[in-house]
Amino acid sequence: MRKKVDFLVIGSGIAGLSYALKVADHGKVLVISKTKLNETNTAYAQGGIASVMYEPDDFNKHIEDTMIAGDQLSNREAVKMVIERGPEQIKQLIDWGTGFDKTKEGKYDLHKEGGHSEYRILHHLDNTGFEIQRALIDQAKKHPNIEFAENCYAVDIITQHHLGEITYRWRTDVECYGAYVLNEKTGKVDTILSKITMMATGGIGNIYQTTTNPTIATGDGIAMVYRAKGIIENMEFVQFHPTSLYNPNERPSFLITEAMRGYGALLRRRDGELFMDKYDERGCLAPRDIVARAIDNEMKNTGDDFVYLDVTHKDAEETKMHYPTIYHKCLELGIDITKDYIPVVPAAHYVCGGIKVDLQGRSSITNLFAAGECSSTGLHGANRLASNSLLEAIVYADVAAKAAVSTLGNIKHNTKIPSWNDEGTSHNEELVLITQTNKEVEQIMSNYVGIVRSNLRLKRALDRLELIYRETESLFDDSIITKELCELRNKINVGYLIIRMAMSRKESRGLHYTLDHNKLRTKR
Numbered sequence: 001m002r003k004k005v006d007f008l009v010i011g012s013g014i015a016g017l018s019y020a021l022k023v024a025d026h027g028k029v030l031v032i033s034k035t036k037l038n039e040t041n042t043a044y045a046q047g048g049i050a051s052v053m054y055e056p057d058d059f060n061k062h063i064e065d066t067m068i069a070g071d072q073l074s075n076r077e078a079v080k081m082v083i084e085r086g087p088e089q090i091k092q093l094i095d096w097g098t099g100f101d102k103t104k105e106g107k108y109d110l111h112k113e114g115g116h117s118e119y120r121i122l123h124h125l126d127n128t129g130f131e132i133q134r135a136l137i138d139q140a141k142k143h144p145n146i147e148f149a150e151n152c153y154a155v156d157i158i159t160q161h162h163l164g165e166i167t168y169r170w171r172t173d174v175e176c177y178g179a180y181v182l183n184e185k186t187g188k189v190d191t192i193l194s195k196i197t198m199m200a201t202g203g204i205g206n207i208y209q210t211t212t213n214p215t216i217a218t219g220d221g222i223a224m225v226y227r228a229k230g231i232i233e234n235m236e237f238v239q240f241h242p243t244s245l246y247n248p249n250e251r252p253s254f255l256i257t258e259a260m261r262g263y264g265a266l267l268r269r270r271d272g273e274l275f276m277d278k279y280d281e282r283g284c285l286a287p288r289d290i291v292a293r294a295i296d297n298e299m300k301n302t303g304d305d306f307v308y309l310d311v312t313h314k315d316a317e318e319t320k321m322h323y324p325t326i327y328h329k330c331l332e333l334g335i336d337i338t339k340d341y342i343p344v345v346p347a348a349h350y351v352c353g354g355i356k357v358d359l360q361g362r363s364s365i366t367n368l369f370a371a372g373e374c375s376s377t378g379l380h381g382a383n384r385l386a387s388n389s390l391l392e393a394i395v396y397a398d399v400a401a402k403a404a405v406s407t408l409g410n411i412k413h414n415t416k417i418p419s420w421n422d423e424g425t426s427h428n429e430e431l432v433l434i435t436q437t438n439k440e441v442e443q444i445m446s447n448y449v450g451i452v453r454s455n456l457r458l459k460r461a462l463d464r465l466e467l468i469y470r471e472t473e474s475l476f477d478d479s480i481i482t483k484e485l486c487e488l489r490n491k492i493n494v495g496y497l498i499i500r501m502a503m504s505r506k507e508s509r510g511l512h513y514t515l516d517h518n519k520l521r522t523k524r
């Protein structure tokens, strides 16, 4: 099947849907998602969305908090833009029907999370992302110019490469003409020709053994753009959330929101000892990289599989009211959080790097934009400040929509694009090759490229991954493609980018922590 649209949007999370809503008055939009529309990282977000709302908070404080969390590696211009445009985009989310909690006095009830100097996290109970996702889907479904395609998997973006030209990374005139998309219902790869394509494919958590991300997060957009010779950056900065619920066989790992530490929850070792003050004067509310490393260190020293989060000293009714999802989830597992400590471990959560974009969300490939977690805007630097990613996604979707609309009139569909060619391929009957290799990739990344790294571990990871890469490319060349095979290929690609970029950073900075350039610091 061949189809022509003005805007192709790959991804139905906050970045994809808010962009779609903003361009839809100007042309036909197709939004594709690899599973269901609402199976996104966005829908799993708990804590909320950071934005300056009331005094004594101001833009400068939020800007400085973001720069400090990012270990001064953030691009100040991008930081300033996101934070200053935050309030108008929050208003937009509210106008689209998102409900944020309010106090009895009618003001927004703002939370505080690690690294924030003020209360500025707007939230909806402890399931903010679900509420945002619901409102965006409701709104987008009402727009006559937006079409949805679920269970449609983007395999690759289309460029001059598919017309037989040689493309290379520093060529500045690579153009995007749309994407090849595997329709899971027909098993066929469709050719979607678009004037402008938005990559909004989200995160990469599933390249690790333990992650808070739903299974859709396999880094597809980043891998597609890398293969198309686009520029990818900052991949070494992978954020591990300090507190995912310790429940070994559950995937994704259930998140215990950082807002709970803002509310007063404390981290304790398994023997009950508090430990965070040893590592940072901000204690349990230090930025995430510090807390995750401290937990990792305590677990390694004690040999325990988890530490505890303790909220038992807080008012039980208030805890249940503010954190109903967490309360009920833990209760199902026999943990009453108002009386029992919660066992927690760090889990892969967010990638700060990705597809390099400018201040208008343009990638290095012409007519290809990127927004949300798959993009690298410069906001997060070496470490993302909690609850800044939903904000980044909606601000960049907005600037990208404006830039896309202003260039749409100059772009024509490229009609010479050939259909997907699967000549000489056959069905791969040996699924074990995919499932086993997936496990190997996740093990390599978790054991050697996790919270604490070293030159030796990275080298070992690269050597192992190179072998797997060759085997999988050859399998890909011979097989009729499936989503599972493409995802595996993308995970290997993303793992490679993380390792390569980690190897070339000769320092410990933010989320990239290597034993060869530092010793774990404790205050005493």
Ligand code: FAD
Binding pocket: 010, 011, 012, 013, 014, 015, 016, 032, 033, 034, 035, 036, 037, 039, 040, 041, 042, 043, 044, 045, 046, 047, 048, 049, 050, 128, 129, 152, 153, 154, 155, 200, 201, 202, 203, 212, 213, 214, 216, 217, 220, 221, 255, 349, 350, 371, 372, 373, 374, 386, 387, 388, 389, 390, 391, 393
């Ligand atoms: P997503 O919401 O992940 O959407 C990705 C979309 O891309 C999906 O529709 C998927 O189907 C589609 N897709 C992917 N690959 C393909 C493909 N090959 N073909 C077709 N479609 C594809 N951030 C905050 O700011 N505040 C929070 O409180 C917060 N809490 C979080 C809690 C959890 C448990 C998690 C996992 C993340 C949290 N984050 C939070 C991070 C934040 O949720 C994400 O960074 C953000 O939602 C990403 O949005 P997105 O639109 O970029 O991607």
Ligand code: SIN
Binding pocket: 045, 046, 047, 048, 256, 257, 258, 259, 385, 386, 387, 388, 389
């Ligand atoms: C959380 O609720 O702890 C997650 C917030 C985030 O990832 O920004």
